[in-house]
Amino acid sequence: MRSSQTAAASSLALLASLGVANAEGVLNIFNWGEYTNPDLIVKFEQTYDVKVTITDFDSNDTALAKARQGGNDFDIVVPTSTFVQIWIDEGLLLETRPDQMENFKNMDQRWIDVPFDPGRHYTVPWQWGTTGVIVNKAVYAGDPNTSAIFLDPPEELVGKINVIPEMQDVMYLTVKYMGGTACTDDKDILRKVRDKLVEAKPKWVAMDYTSIEKYTADDYAAGTNWSGAVFRVRLADPRFVYGYPKEGYPIWMDNVAVLKSAPNVENAKLFQNFIMDPENAALISAYARYGNGIMGSEAFMSEDMKTAPEIVVPVEFLERGEFTQACPPEVNEMYTKIWTDILK
Incomplete structure (x- = not known):
């Protein structure tokens, strides 16, 4: 300091x-x-x-x-x-x-x-910006616009995924993927969210705030990330694309x-x-x-x-995004318990 x-x-x-x-x-x-x-x-x-x-x-x-x-x-x-x-x-x-x-x-x-x-x-x-997924299209040529990229990853990406360690972002993406709503306190949904994250984590290689080099050096082939961060990766290596999860993604x-x-x-x-x-x-x-x-x-x-797809959201995904707000303390407490289990 x-x-x-x-x-x-x-x-x-x-x-x-x-x-x-x-x-x-x-x-x-x-x-x-x-x-x-x-x-x-x-x-x-x-x-x-x-x-x-x-x-x-x-x-x-x-x-x-x-x-x-x-x-x-x-x-x-x-x-x-x-x-x-x-x-x-x-x-x-x-x-x-x-x-x-x-x-x-x-x-x-x-x-x-x-x-x-x-x-x-x-x-x-x-x-x-928004929070979505990043995919190396040279490794996986399928649809990048889904949270399945990190929650139910295709075989090509297993062991090559990095997930940013931001609870609010990852929980939002997972809750939406499991059919829930933002800041849900539905215990059935949250149980499914926890189980899905626990199931998915062994398929990730890291939970880190990454640099461009981690992607361009092929340490990571996919993961969750922020739109501007993916923009910078793409400028350095055009193999990478940004995906807007069709299940829902946060705007912040x-x-x-x-x-x-x-x-x-x-x-x-x-x-x-x-x-x-x-x-x-x-x-x-x-x-x-x-x-x-x-x-x-x-x-x-x-x-x-002015034309970057990471900034100019494609029309078909405009309504999938949601400006996220702070969850109530009691919901945050439940999220934190799940997140603590994932970080173990």
């Missing part, structure tokens, strides 16, 4: 009235690994004379546990939509009122009145929030406003290859971003 210093920054009132403010000091960002465009950070540093440090996390659970422990100097955190309400309910986030910032006018209406932060009082979009959004314990609050607010600028939002997408939720950003994107 990098150290930090106390920031001296312009007030939010100045930011709101002028749009561009001069600032000094530092900004400490706690974000997913391989998810932050260095060009975006350089631009922010040069615009506001703020030194940015970035610390990576590998899962929502890791980020939340770290914040609960305290004793850190993080200003910004980037939780997924299914976790934002937990952060708010536990008093970990500062109500920064992005809806009153100058660049809020650029936010796509679709992403304003979201259930996890109605009206956007705490968060601004970072990126959004990662969001930039400011920690209540942030030592550099005004710089953090500057950053929230900064990434709602279309040109800056396009920089975010250009690096990690996801949509961003900011209107007008398409004008600054490359052509491959």
Whole structure:
């Protein structure tokens, strides 16, 4: 973890009235690994004379546990939509009122009145995407648009599958595959879900947050993954395709929030406003290859971003996707018990 210093920054009132403010000091960002465009950070540093440090996390659970422990100097955190309400309910986030910032006018209406932060009082979009499957078509030429790829894998893929260790994503895909609904508390369905995951796991080679190299080097031939991650794999190796499970797949959004314990609050607010600028939002997408939720950003994107099947959902699969919300605590408790069994 990098150290930090106390920031001296312009007030939010100045930011709101002028749009561009001069600032000094530092900004400490706690974000997913391989998810932050260095060009975006350089631009922010040069615009506001703020030194940015970035610390990576590998899962929502890791980020939340770290914040609960305290004793850190993080200003910004980037939780997924299914976790934002937990952060708010536990008093970990500062109500920064992005809806009153100058660049809020650029936010796509679709992403304003979201259930996890109605009206956007705490968060601004970072990126959004879907969770599906990745398949090496040179290894398996069948239909990639099914969760059977990792739950009932064809012989060609057995022993070559990686499953991302994200409980919410994997549980959602499996529940839908077994005929259930999101956040179901149906014990019969959940028993089937557990049994299916226990049955499938020996056919996987790993449960890991993978790099592009693991696929291009043929360590893995298939698995569960996020749409932008698969986009990046495909750019490096066109043998790979992204599949939208016909049984159902989750749509999610990662969001930039400011920690209540942030030592550099005004710089953090500057950053929230900064990434709602279309040109800056396009920089975010250009690096990690996801949509961003900011209107007008398409004008600054490359052509491959505008046509990528990992971003532009095929018409036949549009209605199969569902924007996932946080499950009730009692459901999460049941999911966690199943997940603990799978991780053994």
